[in-house]
Amino acid sequence: MHGKVVALVATTFGLIACGPASAAWPDDKPIEVIIGFAPGGATDVMARKLLPFVEQRLGGKAKFVVLNKPGAGGEIAFAGIARAAPDAYAIGVVNVPGYNFIPMTRKTQYGMDEIRLIARVVEDPSVIVVPAESKFATLADVLAALRSKPGSVTFGHNGAGTNGHLAIRMLAGATKTEPNEISYRGTAAQRTDLLGGHLQVGMVSLSEVPELHGGNKGPLRAIAILSKQRWPALPDVPTAAETGIPVTMTAERGFAAPKAVSDEIAKKLEAALAEGLRDPEYLKSSPGDAPVIAFMPGAEWQKRLDDMSQALRPLAEEMKAQEQK
Numbered sequence: 001m002h003g004k005v006v007a008l009v010a011t012t013f014g015l016i017a018c019g020p021a022s023a024a025w026p027d028d029k030p031i032e033v034i035i036g037f038a039p040g041g042a043t044d045v046m047a048r049k050l051l052p053f054v055e056q057r058l059g060g061k062a063k064f065v066v067l068n069k070p071g072a073g074g075e076i077a078f079a080g081i082a083r084a085a086p087d088a089y090a091i092g093v094v095n096v097p098g099y100n101f102i103p104m105t106r107k108t109q110y111g112m113d114e115i116r117l118i119a120r121v122v123e124d125p126s127v128i129v130v131p132a133e134s135k136f137a138t139l140a141d142v143l144a145a146l147r148s149k150p151g152s153v154t155f156g157h158n159g160a161g162t163n164g165h166l167a168i169r170m171l172a173g174a175t176k177t178e179p180n181e182i183s184y185r186g187t188a189a190q191r192t193d194l195l196g197g198h199l200q201v202g203m204v205s206l207s208e209v210p211e212l213h214g215g216n217k218g219p220l221r222a223i224a225i226l227s228k229q230r231w232p233a234l235p236d237v238p239t240a241a242e243t244g245i246p247v248t249m250t251a252e253r254g255f256a257a258p259k260a261v262s263d264e265i266a267k268k269l270e271a272a273l274a275e276g277l278r279d280p281e282y283l284k285s286s287p288g289d290a291p292v293i294a295f296m297p298g299a300e301w302q303k304r305l306d307d308m309s310q311a312l313r314p315l316a317e318e319m320k321a322q323e324q325k
């Protein structure tokens with residue numbers, strides 16, 4: 001009898017021990033990756049190109065499925081990440097500065113304390129673009145038109161709190177001008193209106209217009225970049241500072257999960273992302289991302305965002321005061 005009990009206990013223990021190994025994350029089911037912007041934009045394209053290489057690093061039956069939830073400057077997607085179960089079968093991409101800026105200006109559906117940053121993958125400078133045949137040859141031309149007639153130039157961005165929106169607000173403040181701001185659900189929509197003659201100026205991220213990297217001779221033309229120095233991919237495009245306007249703005253994109261996700265899974269994802277970004281095949285398949293890849297571990301990125309939030313708070317207070325007028 002005693003032997004049967006020992007055998008039963010041993011068998012049961014073996015089943016328990018083997019259970020998690022045979023059905024462990026990420027092999028159980030596909031992992032949803034929530035993206036807060038429409039298909040075709042920089043965030044969407046980056047994720048879809050990178051994730052297959054992350055799957056390879058995770059091994060087993062790992063499979064990502066992209067789920068686009070555009071709207072509210074990314075807030076809908078960020079809330080989706082925060083509310084997801086902590087089993088890491090729903091993660092997402094967060095877009096900075098919108099992710100940390102929006103909660104400063106209004107009550108949001110998510111809190112930064114509900115989300116765990118896994119890793120930053122991209123730091124992408126903002127670029128001011130116009131159609132190739134535009135009458136605006138320089139940023140100075142755009143500002144001259146606005147000074148002559150406030151609100152006369154339409155400026156596109158991808159939603160309240162996004163890098164494009166904040167860049168326009170900072171530009172307007174620094175130059176005492178009033179652009180006619182138009183909010184879009186993604187860069188693909190901005191591009192359509194720029195090429196169709198329905199939008200005069202677009203505020204986008206460098207990686208979102210890969211044809212610019214071929215010498216700035218495509219259907220869209222960059223007239224200024226909001227980085228601290230000229231970008232190697234656009235050596236002839238001046239910074240805003242060179243025009244006498246000390247405004248810089250970059251977009252950062254990275255992956256995040258619900259706050260309660262386990263350390264084990266978070267570290268596994270972080271390592272797989274770091275390795276995927278270094279894969280030569282990924283770099284070859286995504287030349288638009290290659291110049292802006294800037295990996296940063298989740299904990300380090302969180303500290304950076306905490307510092308950034310303090311710097312952005314005065315702008316948030318200013319925007320709130322303007323809305324209350």
